[in-house]
Amino acid sequence: MRLREPRATALVFASGKLVITGTKSSHNSSLATKKIAYILERVGFQPSSYINFKVQNIVGTVDVGYPIRLEGVAFAHPTFSSYEPELFPGLIYRLVQPRVVLLVFVSGKVVITGAKTEDQLVEGLKKVYPVLLEFRKANVASLPTMEEAATAAAATASAKNAAASASSGRGRGKGKRGGKGRAIRTRRGKDLNNAAQNSSLDV
Numbered sequence: 001m002r003l004r005e006p007r008a009t010a011l012v013f014a015s016g017k018l019v020i021t022g023t024k025s026s027h028n029s030s031l032a033t034k035k036i037a038y039i040l041e042r043v044g045f046q047p048s049s050y051i052n053f054k055v056q057n058i059v060g061t062v063d064v065g066y067p068i069r070l071e072g073v074a075f076a077h078p079t080f081s082s083y084e085p086e087l088f089p090g091l092i093y094r095l096v097q098p099r100v101v102l103l104v105f106v107s108g109k110v111v112i113t114g115a116k117t118e119d120q121l122v123e124g125l126k127k128v129y130p131v132l133l134e135f136r137k138a139n140v141a142s143l144p145t146m147e148e149a150a151t152a153a154a155a156t157a158s159a160k161n162a163a164a165s166a167s168s169g170r171g172r173g174k175g176k177r178g179g180k181g182r183a184i185r186t187r188r189g190k191d192l193n194n195a196a197q198n199s200s201l202d203v
Contacts, residue, residue, distance in 0.1 A: 001036060001039070003032055003035060003036075006023055006024075006028035006031055006032050007022060007023070007024075007028075008020050008021070008022050008023045008028065008029070008032035009021050009022045010032065010033075010036045012036070012040075016047075016048075018033060018036055018037075020032050020033055020036075026055055026058075026117075026118075029053075029055065030053055033051060033053050034051070037051060055116055055117070056116070057113065057114060057115070057116075058113075058115045058116065058117070058118060058120075058121060059111065059112070059113045060111070060112045060113075060115070060118075060121040060125075061109065061110070061111050061112070062109070062110050062112070062125060063107075063108055063109050063110070064108045064109075064110060064129070064132055064133075065108055066108050066136050066137065067106055067107060067108055067136070067137040068104060068105075068106055068108055068132050068135055068136060068137065069106075069135040069136075069137055070083050070085075070090075070091040070104065070105075070106055070135075071083065072135040073091055073093070073104070073131060073132070073135050074091060076131075076134075076135070077093070077131065080093055080094055080095065080096075081093045081094075082094075089105060089106070090103045090104055090105045090111075091103070091104040091105075092104075093128060093131075095124050095127060095128070098115065098120040098123050098124050099114060099120075100112055100113065100114045100115045100120055100121070100124040101113050101114045102124060102125075102128055104128075104132065108132075110125070110128075110132075112124055112125060
């Protein structure tokens with residue numbers, strides 16, 4: 001079942017258990033549970049007077065704002081981390097206390113899962129943040145924006161076109177002038193030979 005307000009998805013099982021997913025807070029999850037129980041009561045089912053609601057998993061995301069050397073983290077903390085780039089692009093970092101799992105990506109984005117409360121999310125990030133800061137990538141060139149990339153591509157294309165037109169123009173000029181020059185030199189050479197022959201005959 002899907003609810004619009006609060007925005008949530010409910011998995012209803014024949015045993016009477018409900019699983020609420022997709023909410024942004026524990027309060028919204030509790031409110032969605034009460035709404036689902038009310039809907040089931042309206043269609044003929046009699047829910048329990050006491051709803052045993054509890055949070056099983058909270059997922060949080062954060063961007064630390066800088067790239068991270070995951071190989072260095074895996075080498076320095078082999079007990080808590082696991083990094084297999086051939087299988088998964090992120091590093092898996094498991095904390096013992098609080099019992100949460102962090103998925104760390106080279107871009108600096110971190111996904112925290114397995115927490116029971118929002119405080120555990122914050123505590124887990126505080127414990128791992130010094131490690132991420134230690135293996136921060138330095139001297140990384142920022143990627144150009146779309147406008148900068150388009151401007152650079154246009155400038156490169158215009159430069160190539162100008163160079164191609166200039167080289168083709170020089171090639172045509174050389175062909176015409178060079179051909180005329182060779183023809184003139186050939187004629188002059190013939191004229192000199194004829195003049196030499198005539199002078200020898202006169203003698």
